[in-house]
Amino acid sequence: MLAKLKAATFEVLETMFYLFPESLEEGEILRSRGPFLRSSVTIAGPQAISISVQVPQSLARKMAANFLGTDEEEISQPEMEDILKETANMLAGSFLSKLEASAAFKLLTPTVQMLAAPEKNKKDPDKRLRFEVEEEVMELFVEKR
Amino acid sequence: MAYNVLIVDDSATMRALIRKVLVISGFDVGEYFEVGNGLEALEVLEHNWVDIILSDLHMPEMDGAGLVQELKKHEMWRHIPVVLITTEARPEVINPFLNLGVQDYIQKPFRPETIREKLSGLLGEARTTDASEIESCDF
Numbered sequence: 257m258l259a260k261l262k263a264a265t266f267e268v269l270e271t272m273f274y275l276f277p278e279s280l281e282e283g284e285i286l287r288s289r290g291p292f293l294r295s296s297v298t299i300a301g302p303q304a305i306s307i308s309v310q311v312p313q314s315l316a317r318k319m320a321a322n323f324l325g326t327d328e329e330e331i332s333q334p335e336m337e338d339i340l341k342e343t344a345n346m347l348a349g350s351f352l353s354k355l356e357a358s359a360a361f362k363l364l365t366p367t368v369q370m371l372a373a374p375e376k377n378k379k380d381p382d383k384r385l386r387f388e389v390e391e392e393v394m395e396l397f398v399e400k401r
Numbered sequence: 402m403a404y405n406v407l408i409v410d411d412s413a414t415m416r417a418l419i420r421k422v423l424v425i426s427g428f429d430v431g432e433y434f435e436v437g438n439g440l441e442a443l444e445v446l447e448h449n450w451v452d453i454i455l456s457d458l459h460m461p462e463m464d465g466a467g468l469v470q471e472l473k474k475h476e477m478w479r480h481i482p483v484v485l486i487t488t489e490a491r492p493e494v495i496n497p498f499l500n501l502g503v504q505d506y507i508q509k510p511f512r513p514e515t516i517r518e519k520l521s522g523l524l525g526e527a528r529t530t531d532a533s534e535i536e537s538c539d540f
Contacts, residue, residue: 271510324414325421338414346509349488353508359493365459 257355261307261396262385264350268343269389273322277387277394284386288312288374288393293336295344295368299352301361304401307348309340310374315392316340341366347396403431404452404524409442409468410435410486411460419455419486419516426517439463443471446478453520458487458498469501482523486511 262279269275280286293316296308316336321328323339344366352361385396406423410416416435423430434445438460458465465485472478482504489495490508505519
């Protein structure tokens with residue numbers, strides 16, 4: 257399952273953001289400064305899960321600038337949040353397509369929150385993906401709902 | 402010939418992106434109309450001529466399905482081509498929309514040339530912009 261989510265992540269970042277992530281191994285450390293933005297989308301269905309994407313605000317700004325084709329200085333906080341929600345939505349949609357999931361699985365509206373420190377989800381690293389993107393960390397979490 | 406385009410998406414940033422993609426695609430757009438849901442789209446259609454509608458699926462107030470159903474009820478609107486721009490491309494999700502009369506769909510993530518190809522095909526006009534020119538655009 258995580259392999260398909262990883263493939264979806266590469267596809268979304270490369271196609272829509274012109275960013276080229278590299279997978280980080282568990283334990284590989286890359287420092288990022290906060291605050292952080294985390295967007296989550298629930299996939300409702302027989303086995304509901306949520307997919308969250310978490311990035312430092314500086315990376316969210318870079319993503320938004322690439323997405324909209326504008327300068328980073330021109331990006332507003334609502335635009336960063338909107339684009340991170342769209343990212344979570346695209347990741348989940350691409351993930352469902354790759355899984356060939358049935359119509360019983362539906363995407364709900366994504367949410368976004370700002371965090372002073374990154375959430376680690378240490379309990380279950382098998383449900384986490386980490387990437388280096390533009391020398392910053394992007395983390396994805398898969399959680400049962 | 403310039404075409405009037407109606408973009409229906411509850412995300413302002415996605416609307417901005419689609420608009421930008423249309424520009425760099427070399428698509429000849431007359432007027433842009435942008436709204437956040439199906440109800441607002443119907444209001445635009447009441448007062449303006451629109452050649453093609455690019456619509457999201459999931460929106461508040463009235464979603465993509467509701468919009469298409471309303472369009473099909475009106476003689477003036479039933480022939481306007483509708484293209485869904487959606488994260489959902491599973492046949493189980495898309496086929497009901499195609500059965501409702503939606504002409505085509507574009508799955509996010511997408512490349513600019515995909516939008517150009519779909520719209521050119523639907524509106525029956527060959528475009529002259531070189532695909533490599535689009536790919537090299539920094540947007």
